[in-house]
Amino acid sequence: MNRVEGQEKVTGQATYTADAVVADLAYAAVVQSQVSHGQVTEESLRRSAQAAAAEPGVLHVVTPLNCPSLQVLPRDLTFDFPIERRPPLTDLEVHHVGQHMAVVVADTPENAAAAAERMQLDYVRRPARLRMSEVPEADRYRPDHFVKLTAEKLQDRRGAEAEPEGAVRISTHHRTSLNAHYPIELSATIAAWTGDRLTVHDTTRWISGERRVLAGYLGIPQDNIRILSPLVGGAFGSKSFLWMHVVLCAVAARAVGRPVKLVLTRAQMFSSTGHRPRTEQQLTLVADDRGRLLSTEQHTLTETSPVAHFCEPVGLSARILYSSPRLVTSHSVAPINAPTPCFMRGPGEAPGLFALESAMDELAYALRVDPIVLRLTNDAALDQATGKPWSAKHLRECFEQSADRFGWAARELVPRSLRRDGVQVGWGMATATYPGRRMPxxxxxxxxxxxxxxxxxxxxxxxxxxxxxxxxxxxxxxxxxxxxxxxxxxxxxxxxxxxxxxxxxxxxxxxxxxxxxxxxxxxxxxxxxxxxxxxxxxxxxxxxxxxxxxxxxxxxxxxxxxxxxxxxxxxxxxxxxxDGGAEGSAVSQSFGAHFCEVEVDEDLGKATVTRWVATMDCGRVLNPKLARNQVMGGITFGIGMALYEQVSYDPHTAQLIGEYYLPTHADVPEYDIAFIDRPDYGLDPLGIRGIGEIGACGVPAAIANAVFHATGKRLRDLPITLEMLMGEPS
CATH class of the missing domain: 3.30.365.10 (Aldehyde oxidase/xanthine dehydrogenase, molybdopterin binding domain)
Known part of the structure; x- marks a missing residue:
């Protein structure tokens, strides 16, 4: 079945938040901090606000000096969600570049933006921590679990205290970069008050939660707020939570007594609506001479902002994916002077499987066995975290079907063994996995x-x-x-x-x-x-x-x-x-297998993905066309993470510099995607498990493994850059 709104979308008739028709609109623009840490001076705020207010069409300027008092949210909304503890415009303190410092409201968006440009603020600067390494151990923290999912332990251990002796030991260090969601639709909000009732049009994917959070900041009953979100033009995590510009739009609308529209600029999206934080991962695998894992350790350092909590749950896959008698996973979070991170497609699994699946490939080479054979040797028959069986699992079939369609049997194990038209060719693979989840x-x-x-x-x-x-x-x-x-x-x-x-x-x-x-x-x-x-x-x-x-x-x-x-x-x-489904005797988890071919031109330092085969085990497939689209999008996301995407900024000022590169149609191959398509009724009466995240999981590792097969260079940092590809083999 085709998308019911598909024709409206491709003909430009679909209605998104910024398209909503609301009478008597005013327009807002935000003013952002240009320093990472310090305090804005009161005098410069007054001076700048007066200058902006004198600009053509300006109706009002909201600053920390005149912003109505906003409430601090209850702890249950902020202690394990990336929702800011500090209400916006609360005080003169500055915690990161891009923090909202003021809101200008005018009769047109152009006048609002022009007046906002006039606000030149002065700061008393303080030393800023911009890198995780700058945060002392004493100032880092170790969260117990991922968001409100108490069973998904971020600090976990099983088996012997000491690492066992084995025939092969692989110890690697991996880094992943700061990634931006970069949805096509900019975040936009329209706020309108009718008496003490507030209607908000917003680009959100958490209507019920946004209503609660907004009511908390504004100190009004939830029943007085209506949230409308007609269509969302891409999100990938960036629109999962209420961000500070939404609160300020509501404040501005009440101040001017008319509806206000606020649309963030593309540059403001980088600092205002979350991102995937950087990670550093130390991963150690110990195996016997038959390739059976004896021990798995994955220790992660990641980052968050000073005003909100978020931990990228990197080690969750290691807890369940391969049979390992001994397991140790840990997560440490360093608060730095940067904007708040949040979920991004494949949160935790995407960066975590990059390290785990790259290390498994490295272990396969050390043992001189096929990477598929190594994975099947360690296939976990049950969920090791709980001891429960899987409600359904067809990972072996995913490997077999993908390998057959890809022609994996013809692959030579030796790196640099394939060459075509003057460039190196490599084949790589990786496992994909993501939990099956359901809520009320x-x-x-x-x-x-x-x-x-x-x-x-x-x-x-x-x-x-x-x-x-x-x-x-x-x-x-x-x-x-x-x-x-x-x-x-x-x-x-x-x-x-x-x-x-x-x-x-x-x-x-x-x-x-x-x-x-x-x-x-x-x-x-x-x-x-x-x-x-x-x-x-x-x-x-x-x-x-x-x-x-x-x-x-x-x-x-x-x-x-x-x-x-x-x-x-x-x-x-x-x-x-x-309900959210009763906790049963089995665990629901999706699995899959990614196989890819890359061409590496070592003279130009360019890697190109030329073939992709994937098979997914996600339960029953309700709509094959939409399911394939989802996996295609996820793989494209993973290609970007592996080869292109990183937010570039000045290491001294934290100001954005350069471009943010994304894969285009010219950068992706034709996708060969299939599904096992067997119902799994352990999670829900439809026999389904989710598809949206798993497409991106394992993709960067498959590419890195293919690059190693092509070049002999074991690259452990993302994205894989020109300089890495032109360097000497590891």
Whole structure:
């Protein structure tokens, strides 16, 4: 099934936040700090605010000197989420470059931006910590678990205290760079007050959470806030949480007494809406002479801002992916004077599997065995973290199918053994994995006598096809035609749903939609069974919009709804809540295998991915076209992480410099993507697990392993640069 909003998107008619039509709009621009640490002077704030206020069209200037008092959020919202503890414009303190220092409101966006440019602030500078190495051990901290997932331990240990002796020991150090989400749609907010009630149009993928957080900062009841997020034009994690410009837009709208629109610039996105933080990883593998792992250690140092908590959960995959009697993982977080990091596609798994899967490749070479053989030798039959079996696992088939389609059997183990048209060619592979997750969600149903059935939830269409898949699920469960089923999202007035992230939306919201569709069908069958002349509910069924009795078509659902009128429509309008799935006797986890070919021109220092084969085990596939799109996007994301992406900044001033490179169509190959496509009912009634994250997991490692096969250079830092490729083999 094609995307239900696809034609609107490609013809430019789709409505995103900044497209919302709101009467009497004013426009805001933010002023950002130019220093990493210190204090802005009160005198310069007053002077600059007066200068900006005198500019054409300016309606108001909000600074720390006149900003209404904002509330500090409760601890449960900030101690393990990347939501800032310090409300914006609270004081004169500066914690990082790009911190919001003021908001200018004017009659046009051009006038607001021009006046904001006039605000030249002075600072009392203080020494800044810009690198993790500058933060003493005493000032680092070690979080226990990843966000609110207490079972996903960031400090973990099993087996013997001491590292065992083995035939082979691989000890490596890996670094990953600061990455930016770089969604096509800029973050935008429109805030409008009606009395003490606030309506916010925002580019968010956590409507319910944003409502709670915004109410907390503003000190007003949640019921007084409505959040609208029609379509989100890319997010990748950057729109998972409420950022400070949203709060300031609401403050500005109340100050000027009219709706205010604030759209961040592309440059401001780098410092205002999160990023993937840098990591340093020390990884050690010990194996016996048959290639069986005896010990796995992965120790990670990562970074966060001074005003919010976030830990990139790098070592989670090492806990479960390969059978290892001894395991030690740790995470240490260094607060530095930089903006707050957050989730980014494949959080933890993407950088963590780069190190783990690169080290596994290195171990395979040390043992002189095929990398697939090494992985199968250590395939974990159960979840080692809990001791529970997998609800389903087909990783071996992923390896076998991908290897067969790729032609892996023809690969020579020796590096630099393949050459084509004057350049080196290499083949590499890596394992992909990501948890199956599900949370509670609601779903509302509104039925009308004209035959339309509208399902709804306060979830989000972030470009992944949620509206399309939910419409499919609804029609299937209710037994109605696709033409009659509709799915609405993007409004906090709908039944509550969690954030769209962590590959959980289809399993989470889909379970609620399935429950709602099943209940809708039960109610309609019950209505029919009570009518005179019907033989009871046992003989009545509904499928594809047709009512059958004793297996024979009787009438269409549309006719039943028309005949039943408003009383039936009211009976078929209700809300259900699906739980997060009971903790069962098995663990849900998705798996996959990436195989790639690269060409490396060592004279130019250029690596190009020329072939990609992937097979994913993500349970049942609801929509093959959308699922393939998701994996394609994830692999492209991973290619960027491996070969192009890093935020460049001046190491002394922390100011952005240079460009941010992304893979384009010219940089990616044709993708050969397949799915095992076997339902896994351990997580949800649909038999599905998420697809959005796993496509990026393992991709950088597969590329780095292929580069080693092509060149003999074992590269352990990302991105892989021209200088690395032109250097001497390791």
């Amino acid at each position: 969600s609601g779903c509302g149903v509104a039925t009308t006598a004209d035959g339309a059935v509208r399902f709804s939830a306060a979830t989000h269409e972030i470009g992944t096809g949620v509206r399309t898949v939910m419409r499919q699920v609804a029609a299937d469960a209710a037994g109605i035609s696709l033409a009659s089923a509709h799915f609405d999202s993007g409004d906090s007035q709908f039944a509550q749903a969690p954030y769209s992230g962590a590959s959980q939306t289809s399993a989470t919201v889909g379970s609620a939609v399935h429950q709602a569709g099943t209940e809708w069908k039960r109610r309609l069958v019950g209505w029919l069974a009570d009518l005179d002349g019907w033989a009871g509910a046992d003989s009545v069924d509904i499928g594809n919009g047709v009512v059958t009795r004793a297996g024979r078509p009787v009438m269409s659902v549309a006719e039943v709804l028309r005949d039943g009128g408003d009383p039936l429509a009211q009976r078929l309008s209700f809300t259900v809540t699906s």
